[in-house]
Amino acid sequence: MARLLAILLMLALALPARAQDAFIDALAGLGGGFGAQAEAADRLGTLGDPRAIAPMRALSDGRLLRRADGTLIIRTDGGAIEAATGAPADATGAETVRINNRVRVALRGALGKLQLVSPDAGERLAAAEAVFRSPSAENVPLLDAALARETQPRIRERMELALAASRLVATDAAQKRAGIATLGASSSPEARAILLEARAQNADLLAEIEAAVAAIDRRLAVRRAAETFFQGLSLGSVLLLAALGLAVTFGVMGVINMAHGEFVMLGAYTTFLVQQALRDIPGLAPFALPLSIPAAFLVAGLGGLLMERGLIRHLYGRPLETLLLTFGVGMMIQQAVRLAFGAQNREVTSPPWMQGTLLLPFDIPVTANRLWILLFSLAFFVLIVAAIRFTRFGLEMRAVTQRRPIAAAMGIRTGRVDALTFAFGSGIAGIAGVALSQIDNVSPNLGTGYIIDSFLVVVFGGVGSLAGTLIASFGLGLINKVLEPWAGAVLAKVFVLVAVMVFIQRRPRGLFPQKGRAAEA
C-alpha cells in the first residue's frame, strides 16, 4: 500500500516535467480561480485534445477534486483517478473544486467543441446545442467536419443552426449572409436572439437580419398561440383535478365540504411518505409516484369515510351546517399535519420522465410534468365517469342521490352508499393531491389555495354534472391564460371570478343544469 502511494506520488511529481504539452498546462487552470477556470476551459476547447473531456465533465458535475499540492483528481464511481493521466489516485484530503456560472458557460462551450464527433448520439446533440449557444468563428471548421460525418437528421439540423450562428460571427460577408439565411429559416427563439445580438456588429446586413427575424417571428407567433393554449389546458387540468372530488361530494351528494382542500393535502403528503418509504428500495423507488395514486386514494378515502360516518351523517338535509362542521374539521386536519410534519415544505421529487420540456409536433414546447398531469386528469375523468356509469356502486349512488326513499325501498342500503360515495369523492381529492405535489408546495396550506376555485368550477359547470365540471375547468383555465398576458396574473383571475359570478346570474344552474323536476325541489 505504502509503495503504491509512493509510486503515485512520484508519478504526480514527475508529470509536469514529463508532459510539457499544452494540455497539461491548460488543465492546471481548471483548479484555479473562476477567471482562470474559464480561460482554461476555453483553451482546452480550442486545443481539441479529447483527454480534456473527462476532467471538464468532472468539473461541471462537481467531481473534480484538488489536493493541497494543486494536483487535480477526478472522483469516479469506484474511486479516483488523476485528471492529467487517468492513473488511479488517492482522494483523501482533496477538496471539491467549485465553479460558478461563468465557468459553466465556458465548460459547456468547450465540451461542445470536443464532443461534436463523439460516438454517442446524445452527446453529439448536446454538443451541437452547446456550440450553438456559444458561437465563435473557430467553430466553423469543427462544425463543417462534424456535419460531413453526421447522419442523424435531428443532430444535423442543430449542427447546421450552430454553424450558421458561428458563421454570423465570422469575418466573411458571404458566410454571414449564409448564416443569416439558415437562422432565418428556423423557428428557434435562440436563433432569433443570436440574430438580434448580431445587429450591433453588422450595420451593413441590418436589412437581411430584420427580414430573418421577422420570418422567425411569424412562425413563433403560431407556436406562441399553441403554447398559450397548452398553458390554459394545463391550468384547466389542475382545476379539474382539484374540483373532481368536490363534484362528487358537493355536486352529487350536496355536502359542502370545506375540508376538501385538506384531503387534497393529505394526498400530497401520502405521496411524500410513499416516496420516503421506497427511497432505499432499488427496485421500487422509480414507481413511487404511480404507487402513490392508490395509496393517496386509500388514505384520503378512509379519511372521508371516517368523516362521513362520524360526523356528516348526522347533518344530511342541512347543507349549510356541513359547511361549518367541515370548516372546523379542516382546521384540525391542517394543524395536525403541521404538528406531525412541520410547517415547512416537504420535498416530493419528480421522476425523470416528468422533468424538463418535451417537444410536441411543430416544435411546440410543453413541460413534461404538466403534460402528464393533463393526460392523467383526462384519463382519470374518464375512469370516474365510467365508474359512476357502469358499476353497481355507481348505479346505487345515482339512485340514492336522485330518489333516496325509492332507492331505500328497493333494498339499497342508503347509509352505506352515502359513506362510500363520500369516501370515493375524498379519495379522488387525495389523487388530485398526488398530481399537485408535482407542481406545487407540499405544505399544510396546500389545500387552502384550491378550495374556492374548486367550488366555483363545480357551480359554474352545473352542480351534479361531471361533464360540466370538465368543461368549466378547461374553459376557465383557457380564459385565464388568454387574459393573463394583457391583464396580468391577478387581474386575469379577478376578471374570471367576476365573469363566473355574472354568468351564474344569467344561468343560476350553471353550464349543464340538472334536468327535470327533481332539480326544482
Add this chain to the structure above:
Amino acid sequence: MTDVTRISRRAALMGFGATLAAPAIGPAFGQGAPIKVGVLHSLSGTMAISETALRDTVLMMVNWINGRGGLLGRRVEAVVVDPASNWPLFAEKARELLQVHRVDVTFGCWTSVSRKSVLPVFEELNGMLFYPVQYEGEEESRNIFYTGAAPNQQAIPAVEYLMSADGGGARRIALLGTDYVYPRTTNRILRAFLNSKGIADADILEEYTPFGHSDWQGIVARVKRFAGEGKKTAIVSTINGDANVPFYRELGNQGIKAEDIPSVAFSVGEEELAGIDTRPLVGHLAAWNYFMSVQSPANTEFLNLWRAYINNPRRVTNDPMEATYVGFKMWAQAVAAAGTTGVDAVRTAMYGQKVDAPSGFTLEMHRNHHLSKPVMIGEVQADGQFNTVWKTPGPIVAENWSPFIPENANRRRG
C-alpha cells in the same frame, strides 16, 4: 441545570411557554423574577411555513442563556403566542405581550405588514422588538432593532454581481416579485440603480404575482421571450416563500439553466430549498448575509447548538434564523452591559454592541437600529445548500433610507 433546560424545552414544545411552572428552577438563579422574552411568530396560517423556525430559534436561545446561568442572575422565560398570520391579531398579541405578560423584549414578525401592524403598539407602550428578516427599509423606529438586511445589504450587491463578468455580465434584467411592499420598494430601488448603470427601462421587465401564486407557466415563458432579445438576461426574484417551489419547478422544467438566464433570489434560503429538488437548479443564485454552508467557528457553534436543540438532521438553518441568533446575543450583551432590562437603558446599550456572527464577520449595531452586515452570493447546490461564490470583504452599514428613492431627501427626521 440540565433539568431546567430539558423541562423548559419540553414545556415550550408543548406550547405552554407562557405558563411554565416555577418549582423546577433551582438555586442557580437569583431571587429576581424571570426575564420574559416574547415570541411573536405565526405558528399557523400561511406564514407558519417560515416563522415556526424562528420561534424554535428563540426558544433555543432562551435555553442556551439559561444554560449559562441566565441573565443578570435571573432566569429567562419565553412567552410564545400565535398571531396566526393575521395582521390585526399581531397587533393584539403585541399588546398582550407588553401589557399582560409584561415581556422585556420581543422577537418577532416576518412580513412587513405584520411589523407595520405592531409598530404603533411598540412605540406607544415603549416595548422593544427585534425584527430578523430582510426588508424594504424606509423605516427606523426607536423601539425596533432590525437585524435583517436593508436593500443595500442584499439587493444592490446582488445585481452588481449579476452584471459583473463572474455573474454573467447581464444587461437585461427581469424583476419578478410577489405584489407587496418589499418587492415593490426593492425593485424601485433596483430600477433607479440599474438606470444609473446605463440600463434602459426597455431592458427591465417588472412583473408581480399574488401571494402563493402557483401557475408560473405564462410568466416563465414571458421571461424566456424577454431573454430572447439578444442581450444577456438575468432574473432578480423577490418572490415570497410559498410561491417559490412552483416557480423553481417551472423554471427547471422549461429548461432555464443558470448558464443561460441566471436568477438571483432575495427570499429563498435553505428552508425554502428543503422543499425542492434542487438538481435542475444548480447555479441559480441567492443573496443573503449568511449561508448555512459558511465555514466559521461562530457558525459551527450555531449549528451545534441548533442540532442539539432541534434533534432533527433535516432541519436547516437560514439567514433570518441567524439574524434572530445574532439579535438575541446582542440583546443579552446589552442587558448585561446595562445591568437592567429596562427598554431605554438597553436601547442605549445596544448601540455599538458587537457580535461574532455565524457569517464569519463581526457585526455591529448602529444608531440607525440596523446591523452592519456582509453580503454573500450563493449558488444553489444539488444538496439543497448554497455555495458562496462572492462576498463583500467586510460588513456593510445599512442604508435603511435608500439614496435611490428621491423622496427620502424630504424625509422628516427624528
Add this chain to the structure above:
Amino acid sequence: MKGRRLYLDGVSVVFDGFRALNNLALVVEPGEMRAVIGPNGAGKTTMMDVITGKTRPTAGVASFGDADLTRMDEAAIANLGIGRKFQKPTVFDALTVFENLELALKAPRGPIACLRWILSGEGRARVEEVMEETGLADRAQDPAGILSHGQRQWLEIGMLMMQDPELLLVDEPVAGMTDAETEHTAALLARIAGKHSVVVVEHDLEFVRALGCRVTVLHEGSVLSEGSIDHVQNDPRVVEVYLGR
C-alpha cells in the same frame, strides 16, 4: 267592480325539448268555477305555473282582464288578484297561525310599509273571522309547524281568503285527506267560490262531480275535451285516455 276574465290561448311550454303545454286554450269567465282534470303529466300544474307567473310560456297569450300575465312575476300576479293553493300545503312553519294569516292580509307589501305596519282593529277582526271559518281559532298562537296535515291545508285556504283574490287556483285540495277533512275542505272552497272565479285541479272525479261545474280535460299539454262532467265522461277520447292504455 266588474270581474275580469282569465284568457289563455295558444300557450306552449317547452322544457329541454319536452312539450309540457302544447297550444293550450282556456277561458274562465268572472265568477265561474272550473275543474281541470287529466292524467299525470297532462300539464295541469304547468298550466297553473303559467297563470301564476312561475313559468314563462314559450309561446302564446295569457291574460287576466287587461293584464298580460306573461310579463309579470309571481308577486305582481298575486297582487293582481290571483291566488293559488298548492298541492302540498306550504305555510310558514316558524310563524304562528295568526301571523301566517296576518301576512296574507291585503295590505301594502313593500319593505318600508311592512316596517311601519300596525295591525288595525279591522284587520284583526278579519283575521279572527277567517280563523273561525277555518276552525283554527284555538290554534292562533301555535307555530304552523306543529299543525296536522289537514289543519295546514285549512290554514293555507285561510290565507287565500285573507288575500281575497278574484281568481283562485286550487291544486288537488283533498289529496291525502280523511273523509271528514275532505268534507270540511269542500265546504270551505264552496264558501269562497261564491264570490270568486275558481279553477280546481283534481284527480278525484267524485269530488269534481260534487263541485257540479264545467270540466276541462287536459291531455299531453292541450285541451282534450270540455263541458259538463257527464259530457266529458262520455267523450270517447277521454275514455280512451283514462281507460284505454
Add this chain to the structure above:
Amino acid sequence: MSATTLDAAPSRLRLGLRAGMIGAVCLLAAFPVLNQLPETHALHVSDFLVSVSGKWICYAILALSLDLAWGYAGILSLGHGAFFALGGYAMGMHLMRLIGPRGVYGHPVLPDFMVFLGYRELPWYWLGFDSFAFAMLMVLLVPGMLALVLGWLCFRSRITGVYLSIITQAMTYALMLAFFRNDMGFGGNNGFTDFKELLGMPLNTGAARATLFYASLVSLVVCYLLCRWMTATKYGRVLTAIRDAESRVRFLGYDVTRHKLFAFVASAMMAGLAGALYVPQVGIINPGEFSPGNSIEAVVWVAVGGRGTLVGAVLGAFSVNGLKTWLTSAAPDLWLFVLGGLFVAVTLFLPKGLIGLLQGRGK
C-alpha cells in the same frame, strides 16, 4: 303585537336574557372606568382587556349584521367580511388623509405608500376622504352599494342557498386579490397603518381608546335595537317567511327581491360600520380582512351563538373571539384543535347554538 298568550317559561327566559344583556352592556360600559382603578385593585380592568373587548364589540356588530341576513332572511353570505373590510377601508382612507404632512416623507397630501410608489397626485377616489362626514357616508354607502348591486343581481335571478354562498365567497375573494394589488392605490398588502388621530384625538392615548370603545358599544346597542325593531315588525315576519318558503311568499304578493335586498343592504351597512369602528382600534386595515376564511369565521360566531336570535349572534362573537384570544397565548400550538372541535361540536350537538343551550335549561 300578536304575542298575547305566550306561555310562561319562554317569557321568563326572555326576561332573564334581557336582564343578562342589560347587565352585560353595563359591565362593558364600566370597563374604561374600572381601567382607571389602580392595578392592584381587585376590580381593575387591564388596558389590554379594554382594547381587546373594543375589538370584540366590533365583531359582535358584524355578527349581528350577518344574523340579520342569515338567521332571519336566510341569506347565508360567505362574503360579509368584504362589507366589513370596505367599511374599514373607507375609515382607513380618512385616517390616512388625517396624517397629512406627519408622514415619513412629509408630503402634505399623499400618504407614505403613495409617495414611495411614485404617485404624483391623489387618485380621484381618494378625494373627499379628508372630511369625516364624507368618510362616514362612504362607510355606509360603499358596502351598501356593493350589496345592492350584488343582491339585486342574485335575488332577481333567484340564486339562493349554497349558490348564493359561493357567489358571495367569490366576491370577497376577488376583492381580496384586487386589493392586494399595489396598483389599486389602496396600499397593497400593507394596507393602511400608522394612523395618527381621529376627530382631533391622538389615537395612541387611553382617552381615544375609551372614546372609540364607547362609540363601538353605543353602535352595538343601536344596531341591536335596530335589528330587534326590524325583526319584531311584520317586516321581520316576512323575512322569516322568505327564509322558510321563499316562493310561497311570492304567491302572497310580496316582492321577495325587494325585501331581501332591503335586509341585505341594511346588513352590509351595519357590517361596514363595524369595520369602520374596528380599524382605528386595531390600527391596521389590509386586504387580509377580505380573506374568505374571515367571513366563514364570522358565520361560525353566529352559528355558535345561535342563529336567528340576535342575542345569540352577539354572544357567539364574544365567546369565540374571547376563546381565540385566550388560546392563541395559552396553547399556541393546539388552539386550532380546540376551536375546530368547538365548531364541530356545536353543529352536531347544539344546532341552536349556545342560546339553544340556555333555552333548553329555561324549559
